[in-house]
Amino acid sequence: MKLKFALLALTLTTAAAQADWLKSVKDVAGGALKDTQQSAQTALLDSAVRKALGLEEGKTTKAAVEEKIGAPASKETVEQTEVWSYDLSVLATSYPTLVELAKTQDISNKTVKLSFNADLLAKMELATPKA
Structure with a gap:
């Protein structure tokens, strides 16, 4: 047992x-x-933002960026690279494809960061500000 x-x-x-x-x-x-x-979802959003803004890494100048999407919300220097930040929800008000995307994704906490090598756009990325 x-x-x-x-x-x-x-x-x-x-x-x-x-x-x-x-x-x-x-x-x-x-x-x-x-x-x-x-x-x-992040990759889809990144692709849509790149297409809507029409900025090309290695080709678009600072003056062209300001002419196309306006002055940045902020500018900073990170490791000797100038970085401009834009609030994605503000940009979405001017670009119809981003307005439609905003209906399916939360963009309220997203920032578009543009890094420049001298006068040319070197890198464009989406970022979520740290709390």
């Missing part, structure tokens, strides 16, 4: 351990899926 009880306890413990393991796997897979979904 003691042997049957020990085997039953071992089986139940194993089932509980398996349930915990399966829950852990499910949680990790769910987190990875959510991260992938967020990455895809």
Whole structure:
């Protein structure tokens, strides 16, 4: 009888351990899926912003940027590179494709950062300001 009880306890413990393991796997897979979904949404937003603004890295000058999208909300120097920041929700009011995108994604906390190498646009990226 003691042997049957020990085997039953071992089986139940194993089932509980398996349930915990399966829950852990499910949680990790769910987190990875959510991260992938967020990455895809960010890539879509980045692509839409690039297309709407029509700025070309390595070709667009500071003067052309200001003429096209106006003065930046802020300017700073980061590691000897001038960086201009624009509030994406403000830019969206002037670009119809971004207005439509704003209906499907939260852009209220997004910033467009433009980094310049001398007078030319070197890098354009979307950023979420740190709290």
